[in-house]
Amino acid sequence: MDRRKLLTLTVAGTGCAIAGAVGIPVLINMAAPAFAEKDGEDWRPVGPLSDFPVGAMHNREVVISDQKEHQKLSRRSLYVWRKSEQEFSVYSRACTDLGCPIVWDAGSEWFFCPCHGGIFDKEGERKAGPPKRGLWKYANRIQDGILEINVRSVPPMA
Ligand code: FES
Incomplete structure (x- = not known):
């Protein structure tokens, strides 16, 4: 594997890790009200x-x-x-x-x-x-x- 491919894979991997770390909690937060609606009785x-x-x-x-x-x-x-x-x-x-x-x-x-x-x-x-x-x-x-x-x-x- 040459240096260019290694650098591309490293940047892509880091980008995916950051997107997952930020994006998954955001998606959970966005979906939470939909789940809370089911528990909408008090x-x-x-x-x-x-x-x-x-x-x-x-x-x-x-x-x-x-x-x-x-x-x-x-x-x-x-x-x-x-x-x-x-x-x-x-x-x-x-x-x-x-x-x-x-x-x-x-x-x-x-x-x-x-x-x-x-x-x-x-x-x-x-x-x-x-x-x-x-x-x-x-x-x-x-x-x-x-x-x-x-x-x-x-x-x-x-
Ligand atoms: S009519 Fe404005 S607060 Fe009731």
């Missing part, structure tokens, strides 16, 4: 069913401790509407415009955002103002008489 209790009379809208806060984030605590502010014995709608209080906390008005049965006049109906649909979409709705379920929400079913900032 059910947290909101309260016993007896706390939620049928037909009424309830304001609740859920405190979440995140074990992966060194016990970091976060709060989710919610409106819970018990539509029937077994059916709930659970909304984030964060307006879908810029995140101000919406307020429920029992008289009109609409949600109002005090920041820029966003209005949403009882089903969470946008009715007026700058928001481009309806309210964020949490997936919910009933487990052993407790209403639970999947905190990963809405964006983290909601």
Whole structure:
């Protein structure tokens, strides 16, 4: 083997090693969210069913401790509407415009955002103002008489 071939093989081998060392972790990082989506459930209790009379809208806060984030605590502010014995709608209080906390008005049965006049109906649909979409709705379920929400079913900032 002459020196030219040896040098070419050495450069090509070094290039492949560097590409593998840098590229494989980058590919793993890029693919990680796709795998994390499968693990996209994090059910947290909101309260016993007896706390939620049928037909009424309830304001609740859920405190979440995140074990992966060194016990970091976060709060989710919610409106819970018990539509029937077994059916709930659970909304984030964060307006879908810029995140101000919406307020429920029992008289009109609409949600109002005090920041820029966003209005949403009882089903969470946008009715007026700058928001481009309806309210964020949490997936919910009933487990052993407790209403639970999947905190990963809405964006983290909601
Ligand atoms: S933040 Fe609610 S309308 Fe702008």
